[in-house]
Amino acid sequence: MSHRTRRTPLFSRLPYWLLAILLLFVLGLWAITSDQTYSGIFTTLSGGVLTTLWVTFVAFIAATVLGLLIALARTSNIRVLRELATFYIEIIRGIPILVFLFYIAFVAAPAMVWAFNWTMAPFIDWGWLAPASVRGFDFVWRAIFALTICYSAFIAEIFRAGIEAVGRGQIEAARSLGLSRWHCFRFIVFPQALRTILPPLGNDFVSMVKDSALVSALGVQDITQLGKLSASSSFLFFETYNVVAFLYLTMTISLSLLVRWLERALNRRVRQ
Numbered sequence: 001m002s003h004r005t006r007r008t009p010l011f012s013r014l015p016y017w018l019l020a021i022l023l024l025f026v027l028g029l030w031a032i033t034s035d036q037t038y039s040g041i042f043t044t045l046s047g048g049v050l051t052t053l054w055v056t057f058v059a060f061i062a063a064t065v066l067g068l069l070i071a072l073a074r075t076s077n078i079r080v081l082r083e084l085a086t087f088y089i090e091i092i093r094g095i096p097i098l099v100f101l102f103y104i105a106f107v108a109a110p111a112m113v114w115a116f117n118w119t120m121a122p123f124i125d126w127g128w129l130a131p132a133s134v135r136g137f138d139f140v141w142r143a144i145f146a147l148t149i150c151y152s153a154f155i156a157e158i159f160r161a162g163i164e165a166v167g168r169g170q171i172e173a174a175r176s177l178g179l180s181r182w183h184c185f186r187f188i189v190f191p192q193a194l195r196t197i198l199p200p201l202g203n204d205f206v207s208m209v210k211d212s213a214l215v216s217a218l219g220v221q222d223i224t225q226l227g228k229l230s231a232s233s234s235f236l237f238f239e240t241y242n243v244v245a246f247l248y249l250t251m252t253i254s255l256s257l258l259v260r261w262l263e264r265a266l267n268r269r270v271r272q
Contacts, residue, residue: 021249021253024249025246025249025250028242028246031242032243032246037236037239038239038242038243041230041234041236041239041240041243042243044226044230045223045226045227045230045240045243045244045247046247047221047226048221048222048223048224048225048226048227049223049247049251051140051220051221051222051223052209052212052213052222052223052251053251054140055140055143055144055147055212055215055220055222056147056205056208056209056212058144059143059144059147059148059151059208059212060147060151060204060205060208062144062148062152063147063148063149063150063151063152063155063208064152064155064201066148066149066152066155066156067151067152067153067154067155067156067158067159068155068156068159070085070088070089070152070153070156070159071085071155071156071157071158071159071160071163072159072163073085074086074089074156074160075160075163075164085156088153088156089153089156089157092149092150092152092153093154095150097146097147097150097211097214098214098217100146100149100150101142101143101146101147101214101215101217101218102217102218103146104142104143104145104146104149105139105142105143105146105218108145109134109137109142109145110134112137113132113133113134113136113137116132117131117132139215139218139219139220140215140220142218143212143215143218143220147208147211147212147215151204151208154204155201155204158197158200158201158204159193159197161196161197162193162194162196162197163189163190163193165192165193165196166188166189166192166193195266198259198262198263198266199259199263202255202256202258202259202262202263203256203259205255205259206252206255206256206259209248209251209252209255210248210252213248216228223244223247223248224244227240227241227243227244
């Protein structure tokens with residue numbers, strides 16, 4: 001005799017916090033589509049979404065690559081590399097991101113331009129290259145450079161924790177079988193470390209989306225900067241910053257849910 005399995009509705013399986021967020025999202029979307037004031041503000045600020053995402057994606061990819069290299073130096077058997085990597089991490093993590101943005105934008109950028117012109121002076125004199133100028137160093141790239149350096153220190157520690165979580169016996173067994181250090185890292189260490197580093201790495205990406213709002217201090221036309229300009233010209237501070245918060249929440253919560261889904265999918269794959 002067959003019996004029917006009782007299925008629970010989708011909404012009854014969702015956690016209450018997610019239902020509350022969905023309700024806020026629906027209310028925000030309804031206000032933007034039905035209210036002319038909110039609709040105009042949303043149209044003005046939507047141009048900053050691409051800038052925010054561009055700065056975040058480029059800076060995060062660069063920070064991940066740099067962080068992995070620093071983590072490899074941090075776990076190296078060569079003491080000089082370990083000391084230099086540790087020095088880099090401790091110094092960068094001890095400086096607030098906003099202060100570092102100003103330092104890169106107004107101190108390091110002019111120094112880099114001067115170093116480029118000094119190094120390439122013969123080619124500039126021969127007319128093969130045009131001299132670089134500080135004004136030609138776009139503030140968007142200064143912001144990306146600053147976020148890359150700042151987050152690389154945090155990401156390096158995430159990679160280090162993941163690498164050190166792999167059992168030393170597995171590495172020694174792989175080495176005894178004749179695997180080189182690179183193949184040992186590629187086939188033994190990194191696949192196992194990835195399960196450990198993926199959740200905090202995803203959280204850092206979400207954090208960078210929020211911290212990218214700091215680039216507005218350099219005049220970069222992101223969501224926050226456009227929101228400040230719009231509010232100061234229209235004096236609609238309440239409505240403007242409601243839209244700013246709505247845009248950031250939409251991006252960060254969507255990315256957080258994606259990270260949770262990837263983590264669960266990876267855990268299910270490991271159990272199988």
